[in-house]
Amino acid sequence: MAQSSPKIRESCRTLWSRAITHADTDSTVEAVVVPAGAFVIPFGVTVYVAELLAGGTPKLNVGDGTTADGFVDEDDITATTVGCYTGTATNAAYSDTGRFYATTDTIDVAVSAGLTDGTAYICVRYWDLSSCDLTAST
Amino acid sequence: MAQSAPVTLGGPKIITSRALTQADKSTTPTVAELPAKCWVPPFGVTVYVAESCSGGTPSIDVGDSDIDGWVDTTDVDETTTGCYTGDGGDAGFSVTGKYYSAATNLIATVGDGSLANGTVYVFTTYYDLSNRDLTAST
Numbered sequence: 001m002a003q004s005s006p007k008i009r010e011s012c013r014t015l016w017s018r019a020i021t022h023a024d025t026d027s028t029v030e031a032v033v034v035p036a037g038a039f040v041i042p043f044g045v046t047v048y049v050a051e052l053l054a055g056g057t058p059k060l061n062v063g064d065g066t067t068a069d070g071f072v073d074e075d076d077i078t079a080t081t082v083g084c085y086t087g088t089a090t091n092a093a094y095s096d097t098g099r100f101y102a103t104t105d106t107i108d109v110a111v112s113a114g115l116t117d118g119t120a121y122i123c124v125r126y127w128d129l130s131s132c133d134l135t136a137s138t
Numbered sequence: 139m140a141q142s143a144p145v146t147l148g149g150p151k152i153i154t155s156r157a158l159t160q161a162d163k164s165t166t167p168t169v170a171e172l173p174a175k176c177w178v179p180p181f182g183v184t185v186y187v188a189e190s191c192s193g194g195t196p197s198i199d200v201g202d203s204d205i206d207g208w209v210d211t212t213d214v215d216e217t218t219t220g221c222y223t224g225d226g227g228d229a230g231f232s233v234t235g236k237y238y239s240a241a242t243n244l245i246a247t248v249g250d251g252s253l254a255n256g257t258v259y260v261f262t263t264y265y266d267l268s269n270r271d272l273t274a275s276t
Binding site for chain 2: 002003004006007009010011042089097098099100134136
């Protein structure tokens with residue numbers, strides 16, 4: 001049943017992925033798992049390029065199974081420059097709206113082919129709203 | 139006395155509203171009761187359309203005395219499930235955040251009178267600054 005009164009929660013969580021490197025070239029990495037009832041906040045996904053990416057045309061896209069670049073698009077990142085990057089509304093549809101996951105899902109990183117060097121991490125901030133009933137009313 | 143040194147604050151809180159449905163058409167339900175001395179950060183208010191709205195021309199605005207200060211109906215596709223935030227423009231607080239020195243209710247304006255179905259929740263993130271003195275210096 002849909003919740004009938006407001007609820008207050010203090011359940012903000014932050015996840016960091018493992019290092020994503022040239023070993024992941026030309027693959028899609030399930031970077032972090034978000035639980036059912038997770039609300040990934042607006043601008044809640046950050047790509048941290050810790051070591052500049054090299055080889056081929058370095059690109060990263062971050063999203064989920066619905067939209068591969070939903071949170072961060074390759075055009076939002078300068079892969080050859082160390083730093084933090086978030087999506088832009090123009091390129092990454094979820095970046096400024098956030099996204100609610102009613103079921104467990106993964107935040108995925110699509111890594112371009114031909115990488116020979118580089119390291120990146122993905123940071124995901126979300127609210128655990130699993131104790132709230134945010135279903136459709138009946 | 140106004141605070142004389144920087145402080146580090148605890149974690150934020152999130153309020154998830156009750157389900158807003160067709161039963162709320164043409165009304166202005168409260169979606170969050172904010173305490174005095176709280177700060178809602180930029181992009182701190184999200185409209186989550188859990189069940190698409192139908193009937194008439196569905197609309198929802200979220201704000202305070204500025205009824206679309208946080209989310210304007212033009213920022214939301216009420217007929218498509220998903221998360222939506224304000225994008226500046228009419229929803230000016232969405233990109234600046236807002237400090238509330240006094241307790242304030244955020245309200246939704248639910249239209250139109252022909253709304254026949256749909257379920258929407260409003261997520262509000264805030265920081266409780268009630269133990270800080272952010273008054274004007276003397």
